[in-house]
Amino acid sequence: MMNMEWYRIFLHTAKLGNLTKAAHELHITQPSVSYAIKQLEAELGVKLFDRMSKGVALTTEGSALLEYVEKSFSFIDAGENKIRSLRELTAGELRIGANGPVIKHLLLPVLDQFHAEHPDVRIRLTQGKTSDIRNRLKEGRIDLGLVHLPLLDDDLNVDHLLAIQDCFVVGQAYRSLTKQSISTEDMIKIPLLLLSQESSTRAFVEQWLSSQGLHSEVDIELSSLDMLTEFAQRGYGAAFVTHSFVQDLLEQGKLFALQTREPIPTRSVGIATRRVGSLTLIANRFKEMLTADLNTNL
Amino acid sequence: MMNMEWYRIFLHTAKLGNLTKAAHELHITQPSVSYAIKQLEAELGVKLFDRMSKGVALTTEGSALLEYVEKSFSFIDAGENKIRSLRELTAGELRIGANGPVIKHLLLPVLDQFHAEHPDVRIRLTQGKTSDIRNRLKEGRIDLGLVHLPLLDDDLNVDHLLAIQDCFVVGQAYRSLTKQSISTEDMIKIPLLLLSQESSTRAFVEQWLSSQGLHSEVDIELSSLDMLTEFAQRGYGAAFVTHSFVQDLLEQGKLFALQTREPIPTRSVGIATRRVGSLTLIANRFKEMLTADLNTNL
DNA sequence: TAATGATATAGATCCTCTCTATGGAAGTCT
DNA sequence: AGACTTCCATAGAGAGGATCTATATCATTA
Numbered sequence: 001m002m003n004m005e006w007y008r009i010f011l012h013t014a015k016l017g018n019l020t021k022a023a024h025e026l027h028i029t030q031p032s033v034s035y036a037i038k039q040l041e042a043e044l045g046v047k048l049f050d051r052m053s054k055g056v057a058l059t060t061e062g063s064a065l066l067e068y069v070e071k072s073f074s075f076i077d078a079g080e081n082k083i084r085s086l087r088e089l090t091a092g093e094l095r096i097g098a099n100g101p102v103i104k105h106l107l108l109p110v111l112d113q114f115h116a117e118h119p120d121v122r123i124r125l126t127q128g129k130t131s132d133i134r135n136r137l138k139e140g141r142i143d144l145g146l147v148h149l150p151l152l153d154d155d156l157n158v159d160h161l162l163a164i165q166d167c168f169v170v171g172q173a174y175r176s177l178t179k180q181s182i183s184t185e186d187m188i189k190i191p192l193l194l195l196s197q198e199s200s201t202r203a204f205v206e207q208w209l210s211s212q213g214l215h216s217e218v219d220i221e222l223s224s225l226d227m228l229t230e231f232a233q234r235g236y237g238a239a240f241v242t243h244s245f246v247q248d249l250l251e252q253g254k255l256f257a258l259q260t261r262e263p264i265p266t267r268s269v270g271i272a273t274r275r276v277g278s279l280t281l282i283a284n285r286f287k288e289m290l291t292a293d294l295n296t297n298l
Numbered sequence: 299m300m301n302m303e304w305y306r307i308f309l310h311t312a313k314l315g316n317l318t319k320a321a322h323e324l325h326i327t328q329p330s331v332s333y334a335i336k337q338l339e340a341e342l343g344v345k346l347f348d349r350m351s352k353g354v355a356l357t358t359e360g361s362a363l364l365e366y367v368e369k370s371f372s373f374i375d376a377g378e379n380k381i382r383s384l385r386e387l388t389a390g391e392l393r394i395g396a397n398g399p400v401i402k403h404l405l406l407p408v409l410d411q412f413h414a415e416h417p418d419v420r421i422r423l424t425q426g427k428t429s430d431i432r433n434r435l436k437e438g439r440i441d442l443g444l445v446h447l448p449l450l451d452d453d454l455n456v457d458h459l460l461a462i463q464d465c466f467v468v469g470q471a472y473r474s475l476t477k478q479s480i481s482t483e484d485m486i487k488i489p490l491l492l493l494s495q496e497s498s499t500r501a502f503v504e505q506w507l508s509s510q511g512l513h514s515e516v517d518i519e520l521s522s523l524d525m526l527t528e529f530a531q532r533g534y535g536a537a538f539v540t541h542s543f544v545q546d547l548l549e550q551g552k553l554f555a556l557q558t559r560e561p562i563p564t565r566s567v568g569i570a571t572r573r574v575g576s577l578t579l580i581a582n583r584f585k586e587m588l589t590a591d592l593n594t595n596l
Numbered sequence: 597t598a599a600t601g602a603t604a605t606a607g608a609t610c611c612t613c614t615c616t617a618t619g620g621a622a623g624t625c626t
Numbered sequence: 627a628g629a630c631t632t633c634c635a636t637a638g639a640g641a642g643g644a645t646c647t648a649t650a651t652c653a654t655t656a
């Protein structure tokens with residue numbers, strides 16, 4: 001049976017025209033090269049080299065073979081280089097999905113760091129709701145998703161990343177209500193500003209309310225955090241938002257958090273990946289970076 | 299060190315997605331495949347397959363590698379096919395050189411036979427004088443030349459192919475001279491029709507004459523056998539030609555051979571090849587055919 | 597003719613691949 | 627749930643081929 005190693009030896013020998021030099025280059029001895037060439041010639045049934053007084057010279061048939069063998073090995077070389085690049089994270093891509101606020105407040109700083117360290121990695125970022133991200137993950141269109149927990153899916157693996165605390169915020173108009181704690185019943189008398197129906201945040205707040213036997217009439221339903229805070233600032237009502245995502249506005253005195261008597265449970269943001277198969281080296285690295293970063297920023 | 303055989307095993311495994319099946323296809327056992335994949339992964343420093351419950355699946359990195367490995371092996375396959383074709387004489391080319399009369403009267407019949415047996419071999423035929431053929435051979439532009447002997451050249455190997463007998467022929471006008479033998483001295487009183495200066499045939503006839511202390515004034519100097527016989531037929535004089543090449547015209551009574559009292563020595567046509575290096579399989583085959591053919595046609 | 601620089605060959609050795617046997621994990625079918 | 631099947635991993639033994647050392651051989655060159 002044909003042995004691919006013989007081709008490697010053939011290639012070096014053909015290029016150098018000298019068994020002894022080829023042996024040197026391959027870190028083997030001259031008889032080994034002689035043996036390999038002989039095997040190859042026997043197996044192919046064709047003489048590949050003319051043995052000259054000072055070295056060897058390709059026969060016509062040998063030359064014909066060389067063309068192919070050269071190309072073959074150049075592809076192997078290219079493949080090994082590609083693998084090296086992937087291993088050293090100087091090639092490949094990172095495909096992530098997350099929702100808007102998470103991208104802006106959690107992902108972006110880490111992404112900056114990642115991009116600085118691995119500028120050759122192409123970053124493909126998709127914005128979407130947790131449910132979108134789940135689908136994209138399962139379809140293999142992204143490698144890694146940042147999602148709100150709980151996310152139950154047999155195909156996905158979800159690691160807790162960090163806990164977030166939600167709260168209701170209001171603008172100057174309702175500032176008086178923030179002086180002391182407020183019951184949930186009283187609170188929902190204020191017009192509520194919530195994210196649109198399908199979001200997991202909306203599901204969360206509605207579940208919290210219903211656990212207290214309450215139900216809210218939503219007054220204003222928006223699809224982005226920025227708009228929610230904008231409306232809240234202008235006094236349209238109380239917006240349900242993640243505390244740390246509006247930190248700046250709270251500090252600037254543009255928004256004020258209500259102190260709900262009934263505490264709002266914390267919830268988690270997690271990293272979701274496919275359960276089957278393994279992460280790309282890149283995604284792995286990024287995941288490490290995410291967890292490391294958020295642990296130092298505690 | 300990287301072993302090319304591992305790539306072969308990788309390729310089969312990747313395509314089948316199943317170590318056991320790959321082992322079957324490669325006529326080895328499943329643990330061998332398992333081992334090879336493991337070695338390759340270790341050497342590349344990258345996991346190539348995810349081990350699933352029912353088989354294996356390429357990782358992203360494995361897929362990247364596969365692209366290259368596929369191409370690499372397809373070139374090896376192509377190379378092996380090419381060699382097979384060359385071995386079976388269903389590819390490649392035959393490059394021959396010979397002078398006009400030899401092509402017409404010696405080469406053509408054998409070439410017909412060769413072409414019938416090996417229609418896929420491209421035939422490159424160059425017409426030229428013996429000296430041209432020698433140069434082309436030495437430059438590697440042809441593989442095989444049919445030349446007049448003697449041809450002395452350290453770089454070339456010349457095998458005797460067949461002996462030819464030259465003669466002087468005349469047309470109807472001089473027919474009377476062919477009734478009985480004629481002395482060389484008398485003969486050169488007839489106008490002589492010879493090939494042009496540089497041809498080896500011309501050199502041969504002049505050497506024959508001068509060996510008898512004679513010298514000829516050439517009357518008509520032409521560069522092709524056909525023209526020589528044409529002029530001879532029309533009674534312009536005696537043409538020096540190879541007997542077997544004008545056999546037909548002699549039989550048809552269009553030409554008549556002089557019986558020279560001093561016999562014209564036979565000379566030889568030979569096959570010339572480069573001394574260094576080896577013949578292509580094709581040229582070898584053709585050479586065999588030439589010698590075989592001319593031995594049966596004795 | 598000796599020296600040089602090649603390749604070829606012989607025989608011993610060692611390494612690596614392959615094998616057999618077995619274990620273990622994940623799914624599948626009663 | 628338990629038996630079965632399918633597939634991969636591991637361990638250890640064994641064989642065979644690639645490699646090594648030593649030497650022969652051949653052609654060229656000084």
